[in-house]
Amino acid sequence: MDDYLDTLLKQDLLQSPAGFSYRVMQGIKPLPMPFERYQPQLAIHPTNALHKIAMRLGMIGAGLLGLSQVASFVFGVWLATSAL
Secondary structure, three states: OHHHHHHHHHOOOOOOOOOHHHHHHHHOOOOOOOHHHOOOOOOOOOOOHHHHHHHHHHHHHHHHHHHHHHHHHHHHHHHHHHOO
16 A cells, blocks of 8 residues: 555646646736836825825834834743743
8 A cells, every 4th residue: 555655646646738838928918018117106296295294104103013012022921931
């Protein structure tokens, strides 16, 4: 029985037909323009003062949320090790 299992595991379970990758690649449509040149149009222009303030407040909020997560992790590790 082990010989049968060994030969089964050595075989490929799925054989792709001849020319499969070529047919798949032919079906992929190219992008309309190169990715490097693509720049989405923003609804709010980045030079707007309100936009800059909103970006800074978002960065501060995200930083505070990240610091609170780090502090809770450190507090949890401290609490778990002090209980021993």
